[in-house]
Structure formats: C-alpha cells, structure tokens
Amino acid sequence: MSANSISAQDNIQLPSPIREGGMPLSEALSSxxxxREFDPSKPVDKQLLSNLLWSANGINRPSSGHRTNPTALNSQEIDVYLIDKSGAYLYDATSNSLLLIAEGDHRGLVAGTxxxxxxxxxxxxxxxxxxxxYSKFDRDPDQAMLTTMCDAGIVCQNxxxxxxxxxxxxxxxxxxxxxxxxxxLKLKPTQRAILNNPVGYAR
Ligand SMILES: Cc1cc2nc3c(=O)[nH]c(=O)nc-3n(C[C@H](O)[C@H](O)[C@H](O)COP(=O)(O)O)c2cc1C
Incomplete structure (x- = not known):
C-alpha cells in the first residue's frame, strides 16, 4: 500500500490519556x-498505550503545545513511531492518534540486521x-545531531x-x-531512528 492510498479509517484514535496513577517516581526509579523476555500472548491495551505514548512524547500543556519531554529550544524534533504485527504508525500527539504509515509486521527491522x-x-x-x-536545528551538523540524540534519550527515559x-x-x-x-517509516533524509523500546509484559 502506498502512503497516498492510506485512508482515515486506517488510523487508530486512542482514548484520552489518563494523566495520573502509576507508582510514585522514586519507586519507579527504584524498580x-x-x-529482554516478553510474553507474546499479552497485548498492551489501548488505554495504557495512550498513557504510554503521552508520557513518551505527548502534549502536557495544550495552551502552548509543550510536551511531556523537553527538547532543546522547544524544537520538538522527535517523533515516536509504533510498530506492531499489523503495521507501522506515527504517534500524532495533537490528535492523540496513530497514523498508519505502512502495513505489515516490521518488528524484525527493530530486532536488528x-x-x-x-x-x-x-x-x-x-x-x-x-x-x-536534526534539520530542525540551525547549527553545525555535528551539534545538530548531538542535540537531537540528547532529546531522543529523554523520550526513551520517559x-x-x-x-x-x-x-x-x-x-x-x-x-x-x-x-x-x-x-x-518513509523518513526524510534528515530524520533518523535513534533509539527504540520494545514494550510488553515480562514473561
Ligand atoms: C543508549 C543505550 C543503548 C542500548 N542498546 C541496547 C541494545 O541495542 N540491546 C540491548 O539489549 N540493550 C541495550 N541497552 C540496554 C543496556 O544494555 C542496559 O540498560 C544496561 O545493561 C543496564 O541494565 P539496566 O537497564 O537493567 O539497568 C541500551 C541502553 C542504552 C542506554
């Protein structure tokens, strides 16, 4: 399927993220x-997925559009893509939805080469x-890449x-x-996959 033939029905609207709950931060750090062992029979439900994506890279101040993750100069140059057995999706924080980029199971590309x-x-x-x-930074290419990697690391830690x-x-x-x-993922030449997080339940 080409990007042009993807229709709105292929996108997944997520429930609104729940912005409370979970264990206290110090306990989360502690545990x-x-x-590296996941139970393939246990999916992540849509509400938890919405909460997870919001925590990763969601908008926490709708009036300004600022995010749960800080970025240098508020450049917001980081995107999170979700890959599951059905396809590859871009998390759109504004509409709180997953936009289908490609059908099929591409998890093998996340596994490695x-x-x-x-x-x-x-x-x-x-x-x-x-x-x-890294094209969002008007600075020398090395600095732009380093800054983008720092910003990616923050999303990963979220x-x-x-x-x-x-x-x-x-x-x-x-x-x-x-x-x-x-x-x-149909990335532009200036976009690069920097980190990934497989997510599920431990076996
Ligand atoms: C930038 C970075 C890259 C990593 N890459 C991999 C990786 O490719 N494969 C892997 O199994 N673990 C990877 N890890 C996980 C580390 O091996 C792991 O965090 C480390 O062994 C410490 O274990 P802990 O996370 O349980 O504290 C990576 C961690 C970081 C921070």
Missing part, C-alpha cells in the same frame, strides 16, 4: 530495569521507535520510567536496522 539481531524483540507486542529530525511505574516491561535499545526502518 526500573531492562527486560542480518549481521546482528535480538530475536526477543519479535515477542514484544509493540516497539516504539524514537526518530529525530518510556523506561512509565513502564516501570505501570507494570510494563521494556529495554532501551540502539540495535535496529536503521536503513530498513527509514524506508518503511
């Missing part, structure tokens, strides 16, 4: 750890891929802590097929 892959990723019901667009606070399992990862993902 945060990486998990032919050279190095971590198969446990295919057991996680979803993976969140954190993409940065995900790590949300998971810890809400009984979900995750691991922050840099391993993935960045070239393959760039194609499937």
């Amino acid at each position: 945060r750890h990486s998990t 032919a050279d190095f892959s971590q198969d446990f990723v295919n057991d996680a019901p979803i993976s969140l891929v954190i993409v940065g667009d 995900i790590n802590l949300f998971c810890s606070a809400n009984g979900l399992a995750t691991v922050p990862r840099m391993t993935m097929d960045t070239a393959g993902l760039a194609k499937v």
Whole structure:
C-alpha cells in the first residue's frame, strides 16, 4: 500500500490519556530495569498505550503545545513511531492518534540486521521507535545531531520510567536496522531512528 492510498479509517484514535496513577517516581526509579523476555500472548491495551505514548512524547500543556519531554529550544524534533504485527504508525500527539504509515509486521527491522539481531524483540507486542529530525536545528551538523540524540534519550527515559511505574516491561535499545526502518517509516533524509523500546509484559 502506498502512503497516498492510506485512508482515515486506517488510523487508530486512542482514548484520552489518563494523566495520573502509576507508582510514585522514586519507586519507579527504584524498580526500573531492562527486560529482554516478553510474553507474546499479552497485548498492551489501548488505554495504557495512550498513557504510554503521552508520557513518551505527548502534549502536557495544550495552551502552548509543550510536551511531556523537553527538547532543546522547544524544537520538538522527535517523533515516536509504533510498530506492531499489523503495521507501522506515527504517534500524532495533537490528535492523540496513530497514523498508519505502512502495513505489515516490521518488528524484525527493530530486532536488528542480518549481521546482528535480538530475536526477543519479535515477542514484544509493540516497539516504539524514537526518530529525530536534526534539520530542525540551525547549527553545525555535528551539534545538530548531538542535540537531537540528547532529546531522543529523554523520550526513551520517559518510556523506561512509565513502564516501570505501570507494570510494563521494556529495554532501551540502539540495535535496529536503521536503513530498513527509514524506508518503511518513509523518513526524510534528515530524520533518523535513534533509539527504540520494545514494550510488553515480562514473561
Ligand atoms: C543508549 C543505550 C543503548 C542500548 N542498546 C541496547 C541494545 O541495542 N540491546 C540491548 O539489549 N540493550 C541495550 N541497552 C540496554 C543496556 O544494555 C542496559 O540498560 C544496561 O545493561 C543496564 O541494565 P539496566 O537497564 O537493567 O539497568 C541500551 C541502553 C542504552 C542506554
């Protein structure tokens, strides 16, 4: 399917995020750890998914459009994509929905490449891929890339802590097929997949 033939029905409207609950921050920090064994039979329900995406990169001050994750100069150059067995989606924080980018199961690209892959990723019901667009910074390319990577790391830690606070399992990862993902996610040349978090329930 081409991007042009994707219709509104292919997008997924999420329930409004619930902005309270979970364990206290100090307890979430205390229990945060990486998990690499996921139960493939346990999906993440839509409400928890909405809460997770809002925590990662959602709008927490609607009057200004500012986000749960800070970005340098409020550039908001980070996007979060969700990959599950049905397709690849872009999280649109404004409409609180998932926009279908590509159909099919692309979790293998998150797992890795032919050279190095971590198969446990295919057991996680979803993976969140954190993409940065370094063209949003009007500074030298090295600085722009470094700044974008810092901003991506903050989104990743929001995900790590949300998971810890809400009984979900995750691991922050840099391993993935960045070239393959760039194609499937239809990224611009200045966008790059920087980190990913498989998410689900521990086995
Ligand atoms: C930037 C970054 C990249 C990472 N990449 C991977 C990875 O590709 N695969 C993996 O299994 N773990 C990856 N990890 C997870 C680390 O191995 C893990 O955080 C570390 O061993 C400490 O364990 P803990 O998270 O349980 O404290 C990464 C962590 C970070 C912060």
